[in-house]
Every structure is written in C-alpha cells, then in structure tokens.
Amino acid sequence: MSAPLASMNAPHTMLATLEPVRFGEFLRDRNLISDEQWLAALAYHWSSARHRKIGATIVEMAFLPADVVEAEARAFHDDLEVVEVIPRSERNTMPMPFA
8 A cells, every 4th residue: 555545544643732722712611701792802902002901801891890800810820731931042052060
C-alpha cells in the first residue's frame, strides 16, 4: 500500500489545542448572561473611548450585579490552569558565573 493510501486509513488523533477563554464568554457559557447581553456588552466595550474590563461593562449595563461578577471572576481565575512561558529574549542565555 502506498504511503498516501496508508495515511488515509490511519486512525485520526485529535491534537490538544489551547483556546483562549474570555471572561464575557465564561459568563455567557455559565448562563449568567444571554448571547444578546454578551454581544451588547462587547459592542459597548469596544465602541467606548475607554476600554474598561468587560466585567465592569456588564455591571454598568446592569446585566449582573457587581458582587456576582466579582465572585465569578474569582471562579474564572481559580479554575484556570496557568503555565508561564518565558520568551527566549527573557531567558538567561549566558551561564551563571560561579561565586
């Protein structure tokens, strides 16, 4: 069997990818705000002269009270697994001198 035909019959494996999750989407996905509220908050957020955080915009538009947004923000940040990646430019590329 030729290589292209063999690869067509090989089982497909899904590769894991990192998908950014934004706080507004997090609130929407938890059914705390509707799609319409989420889109309205985004439109207001990006069209205003000062770009405040989306949570502040959602509170200002009275879609959720501030205490709910603050509690959800804590859940949003606590539930994320964060891996810090140091760019090459910030790595120490020179050996450390021995003292």
